Amino acid sequence: xxxxxxxxxxxxxxxxTISAAAYGQSFSNVGSASGNFLKIPVEPVGAALGxxxxxxxxxxxxxxxxxxxxxxTEGTEILLSQVNWIADTRVSxxxxxxNLGFGVIGLSLTALTMGEMEITTETAPNxxxxxxxxxxxxxxLSYGMKIIDRFSFGGTVKYxxxxxxxxxxxxxxxxxxxxxxxxxxxxxxxxxLANFGGNxxxxxQPIDDKPGVIAASGxxxxxxxxxxxxxxxxxxxxxxxxxxxxxxxxxxxxxxTVTAAVNDPxxxxxxxVFGSEYAWNDMLFLRLGYKSGYDEQNISAGVGFxxxxxxxxxxxxFAYSAFGKLGSVLFLSLRLGL
Numbered sequence: 406x407x408x409x410x411x412x413x414x415x416x417x418x419x420x421x422t423i424s425a426a427a428y429g430q431s432f433s434n435v436g437s438a439s440g441n442f443l444k445i446p447v448e449p450v451g452a453a454l455g456x457x458x459x460x461x462x463x464x465x466x467x468x469x470x471x472x473x474x475x476x477x478t479e480g481t482e483i484l485l486s487q488v489n490w491i492a493d494t495r496v497s498x499x500x501x502x503x504n505l506g507f508g509v510i511g512l513s514l515t516a517l518t519m520g521e522m523e524i525t526t527e528t529a530p531n532x533x534x535x536x537x538x539x540x541x542x543x544x545x546l547s548y549g550m551k552i553i554d555r556f557s558f559g560g561t562v563k564y565x566x567x568x569x570x571x572x573x574x575x576x577x578x579x580x581x582x583x584x585x586x587x588x589x590x591x592x593x594x595x596x597x598l599a600n601f602g603g604n605x606x607x608x609x610q611p612i613d614d615k616p617g618v619i620a621a622s623g624x625x626x627x628x629x630x631x632x633x634x635x636x637x638x639x640x641x642x643x644x645x646x647x648x649x650x651x652x653x654x655x656x657x658x659x660x661x662t663v664t665a666a667v668n669d670p671x672x673x674x675x676x677x678v679f680g681s682e683y684a685w686n687d688m689l690f691l692r693l694g695y696k697s698g699y700d701e702q703n704i705s706a707g708v709g710f711x712x713x714x715x716x717x718x719x720x721x722x723f724a725y726s727a728f729g730k731l732g733s734v735l736f737l738s739l740r741l742g743l
Contacts, residue, residue: 439567439639439640439642440541440565440567440600440642441642441672442496442515442517442543443515443543443599444642444670445490445496446488446736447486448466448469448484448488448722448738449707449709449722449724449736449737449738450463450692450707450709451466452694452707452726452736453680453682453692453694453705453706453707453722454680454681454682454692454705454707455679455680455695455696455705456666456676456678456694456696457665457666457678457679458470458648458650458664458680459582459596459647459648459666460584460595460648460650460664461474461650461662461664462474462476462477464478464502465484465501465502467502467511467549467582468502468511468545468561469513470597471582471595471646472511472547472549472561472580472597473549473557473558473582473595473597474557474559474582474595475509475511475547475549475559476508476509476550476557476558476584477584478503478509479504480742481503481504481743482502482740482741483500483501483741484498484738484739484741485499485739485740486499486736486737486738486739487736487737487738488736488737489734489736490517490734491728491731491734492519493519494518494519495517495519497514498514498738499513499514500513500514500545501513507550508548508549508550509550510546510548511545511546511547511549511561512545512547513544513545514544514545515542515545516540516542517540519539519540521537522536522537522539524537524570537570538569538570539569540567541565541567541568542565542566542567543563543564543565543566544564545561545562545563545564545580546562547560547561547562547580549582555585555586556584556585557583557584558581558583559581559582559583560579560580562578563577563578563600563602564576565577565578565605571609573609574605574606575605576604576605577603578601578603579600579601579602580597580600581597582595582597582598583596590651590652590653591652592649592650592651593650594648594649596647597646597647598643598645599643599644600642600644603641604638604639604640604641605638605639605641606639640671643670644671645669646667646669647666647667648665648666648667649664649665649666650662659683659685660682660684661684662681662684663680663681664680664681664682665677666679668698673698675698676696676697676698676699677697677698678694679695679697680694680695680705688710688711689708689709689710689711690711691708692705692708692724694706700729701730701731702726702727702729703729704727705724705726706724707722707724707725707736708723709721709723710722716743717741717742717743718742719740721738721739722736723735723737724736
């Protein structure tokens with residue numbers, strides 16, 4: 406058994422090394438996707454670990470990080486989270502998972518919101534006195550199950566809707582994920598494919614009226630590129646993750662978990678991320694993470710507290726992520742186990 410586990414570890418390390426080398430080339434699709442709110446970590450545990458927890462089996466947290474991980478839900482779990490993102494924007498997340506006996510079902514809602522913005526024009530660059538709103542939403546339905554005791558698999562169907570002013574676009578996306586667990590220091594191997602599906606094409610009165618405005622301008626071309634720029638299709642930020650987590654220390658009152666992952670987005674360079682979590686008596690959690698391959702982000706940290714209140718086990722988690730020139734991002738969540 407140990408020889409088999411060692412072969413898995415070696416193969417996994419080789420895969421991470423090859424992935425980092427293969428994707429660390431000069432070619433980049435930076436800035437080529439829409440719906441970038443889907444890449445924002447929605448809760449503080451994974452954010453504090455540097456986005457490296459694709460392999461951890463923590464129930465309701467898998468609604469964002471890995472749908473295969475929700476299979477480890479016992480009973481009912483609920484997660485409410487708030488993220489103070491950059492540029493006065495906010496990300497709110499609400500998720501719940503329920504063990505049905507033959508698998509686990511999950512529901513989630515992610516919302517990126519911001520305050521009103523004033524409309525400016527060529528003749529009124531300082532503002533017209535009129536305002537517009539913008540927002541992005543993702544509604545998810547997930548299912549996960551343990552194929553065998555050590556291997557779980559899950560998937561999520563997401564409806565994504567975005568709007569700005571009087572225009573809007575929507576599409577359906579899919580996530581797939583798995584977690585494999587071993588007895589070798591409780592090592593877990595996780596993989597996820599996220600946001601695969603259709604593209605987004607915006608529509609609405611300002612866009613629908615644009616061809617008429619161009620025609621009325623009196624300027625025409627045999628092939629008019631202005632028509633192609635009215636409402637192109639935007640690809641969503643697809644992502645492939647593969648990672649490992651291991652518990653080098655696992656005693657009755659003390660546990661140390663170390664995580665590492667390779668994140669390969671379709672609109673940016675490959676990223677290597679690392680994290681660690683120390684748990685005391687399964688009540689106090691200290692976390693630290695590091696990201697490599699990001700333009701501004703690097704260090705992250707967090708803390709969590711779990712209480713026992715009758716049959717309810719509330720847990721509060723907080724995380725801080727450094728964002729370079731853009732300052733910092735704060736995460737706060739409440740998790741309930743029923």
